[in-house]
Amino acid sequence: MMQRDAAALTQTALAALSEGNPAKARDLLEQAIAAGHADVSAWLALAHARSKLGDDTGETAAIDAALALQPGDLRALLAKADHLTAGGDVRAASAFYSAALRYLPRFDQLPPQLQDGLRRAQAANQNVARELEDFVRAKLEARGLGPNHGPR
Numbered sequence: 001m002m003q004r005d006a007a008a009l010t011q012t013a014l015a016a017l018s019e020g021n022p023a024k025a026r027d028l029l030e031q032a033i034a035a036g037h038a039d040v041s042a043w044l045a046l047a048h049a050r051s052k053l054g055d056d057t058g059e060t061a062a063i064d065a066a067l068a069l070q071p072g073d074l075r076a077l078l079a080k081a082d083h084l085t086a087g088g089d090v091r092a093a094s095a096f097y098s099a100a101l102r103y104l105p106r107f108d109q110l111p112p113q114l115q116d117g118l119r120r121a122q123a124a125n126q127n128v129a130r131e132l133e134d135f136v137r138a139k140l141e142a143r144g145l146g147p148n149h150g151p152r
Helices: 003-018 022-034 040-052 056-069 074-086 090-109 112-142
Strands: none
Touching: 003 022, 003 040, 022 040, 040 056, 040 074, 056 074, 074 090, 074 112, 090 112
């Protein structure tokens, strides 16, 4: 299959995804990727299709493949962080959100969807920081070292 044909498959798959047909999108994207059209966008679209089909393992694999191609891709970083958050692994997600936050200086130049992702990243990191502060504060209090305890 020629690269042009693989690109056409990807475009058809994206249309199927937007029309609410994730199974068709998945099949077309898998064909396009197998034919060598394996860019970050194709992998992330495949992850989205697999997510819609309830294929958590497949979604994870597609996101990881996107990150393997371009470890610093903002869309892939946010996809990984959001996926981890949805699975309840907020601390692991925080690492990917933190990596995504390096795009903050260009915030105004980003599309609205990516701006929303960076807002999620900021909020998630603030929550993790608060949880860590609360944890440390509780441990200090338990040892009598909190702010409400005077010098000994």
